Amino acid sequence: TNRPDLWSAEGIAREVQGRITNKKGLPKYSVGRSDVVVIVDRKNKNVRPRTVCAVVKKLKLNDKALSQLIQLQEKITGTFGRNRREVAMGVYDLDKIKSPIRFTTFGPRELKFVPLEFDKEMYLDEILEKHPKGKEYGHLLKDYGEYPVFIDSKNQVLSMPPIINSDYLGKVTEKTRNIFIECSGFDLKFLVPALNVVACALADRGGTVESVKVVYPDKNMVTPNLSPKKSLVDVGLIGKLSGLNIKPNEIVELLKEARYGAKIKRDFIEVMYP
Numbered sequence: 001t002n003r004p005d006l007w008s009a010e011g012i013a014r015e016v017q018g019r020i021t022n023k024k025g026l027p028k029y030s031v032g033r034s035d036v037v038v039i040v041d042r043k044n045k046n047v048r049p050r051t052v053c054a055v056v057k058k059l060k061l062n063d064k065a066l067s068q069l070i071q072l073q074e075k076i077t078g079t080f081g082r083n084r085r086e087v088a089m090g091v092y093d094l095d096k097i098k099s100p101i102r103f104t105t106f107g108p109r110e111l112k113f114v115p116l117e118f119d120k121e122m123y124l125d126e127i128l129e130k131h132p133k134g135k136e137y138g139h140l141l142k143d144y145g146e147y148p149v150f151i152d153s154k155n156q157v158l159s160m161p162p163i164i165n166s167d168y169l170g171k172v173t174e175k176t177r178n179i180f181i182e183c184s185g186f187d188l189k190f191l192v193p194a195l196n197v198v199a200c201a202l203a204d205r206g207g208t209v210e211s212v213k214v215v216y217p218d219k220n221m222v223t224p225n226l227s228p229k230k231s232l233v234d235v236g237l238i239g240k241l242s243g244l245n246i247k248p249n250e251i252v253e254l255l256k257e258a259r260y261g262a263k264i265k266r267d268f269i270e271v272m273y274p
Contacts, residue, residue: 004080004193005274008072009064010201018257026261026272029203029226034210036094036180038150041104042217047141048088048148048161048184051103052191052223053212055094056202057178065205066174072201076194077162084137086190087183088162089198090150092169094178098154103184105146113157114167124149124160133164150182158182180212192223199224200274228261228272235267 005011017023034055061069073089081087108125115122115131122130124147128138140162141147150158152169159165161184172179181198183191199209214221235248246254248264255262261272 004076004197007075008201009068010204014204014259018259024256026228027259029200029209031224031226032208032210034212035099036212037100037215038212039100039102039215041102043105043146044103044148047105047144047146050186050188050191051182051184051214052195053182053214054195054199054224055180055210055212056199056207057210059177059179059202059205059207061174061176072198076197080194081190084162085140086185086187087194088185089183089194090159090161090165090170091172092158092180093172093176094180096169097180098152101150101152103150106149107146111149115164116167116170118167127160127164131164137163196224196226228274231271232268233271235269
C-alpha cells in the first residue's frame with residue numbers, strides 16, 4: 001500500500017474496524033497542549049532545517065507495542081522517508097528531558113555522547129565511523145562541516161539525526177509512560193504526515209496526544225495538527241475511471257467503511273480524510 005497509516009497493527013486494526021464493527025467514518029483524535037518547546041537554530045538551515053514534534057502521554061507499553069512502534073518508525077523512515085533522507089524519526093523518554101529542546105549543529109569534535117546500545121561516549125565523527133548506524137547512514141552527513149543534534153536545556157543529547165539516538169534519552173522501554181517524538185528533514189510535506197501517523201497509532205494504543213511548539217528563526221509552528229482535510233470527487237468521474245456503476249449512497253458507505261468521512265453534495269462526494 002502507499003498509505004503509511006496502514007503500515008502497523010494499529011493502522012490495520014483501524015481499517016478493519018470500519019468493515020466489521022460500527023466504528024465507521026473518520027476517526028476523531030484530540031490534541032492537548034504540552035509545555036515542551038523546540039527551538040530550531042539558524043545553523044540548521046543548510047544541514048537539516050526542518051522538524052515537527054509531538055508528545056504522547058499515559059502510554060502502557062508491552063513488548064508487542066514496542067515492537068510495533070519500532071517497526072512503524074523503521075518502515076516510515078525507510079520507505080516514505082527515503083532511507084532517512086527525507087524523514088528521520090526519534091522517540092524518547094519525555095520524563096528524562098528538560099525543555100526547551102534545541103535543534104542545532106555541532107562540529108565533529110565539539111560534542112560527544114553515548115549512542116544507543118553502546119556504553120561509552122563517542123565524538124560525533126567517531127559515531128559516523130564506528131557505530132553500525134553511522135556506517136549505514138553516515139553518507140547523509142558526509143558533505144557537512146557540522147552535524148545536526150537535538151539537545152535539551154540540561155545539555156543532555158537526545159540524538160544526532162538521521163544517525164542515532166542517545167542511549168539515555170533515546171531508549172524507550174515497557175516502563176516508559178510519556179514519550180517525545182521528533183521528525184527531521186527538509187520538507188514539511190514529508191515530515192507532517194510521518195509524525196501524524198505515529199501519533200495516531202500511539203493514540204489508538206491509549207496514549208494522550210499533546211502538541212509541541214516549534215520555534216524557527218522566522219516563524220512558530222504547533223505540531224501535530226490532526227484536523228482532517230476535505231476534497232470533492234465527481235461521481236461521474238468515479239464511474240468513468242473505475243468502470244463500475246456504483247450509486248452515490250454506496251460510494252459514501254464504502255468510504256465510511258474505509259474510515260473516511262463522506263457525504264453527497266449534488267453530483268459530488270465530499271470526502272474528509274485524515
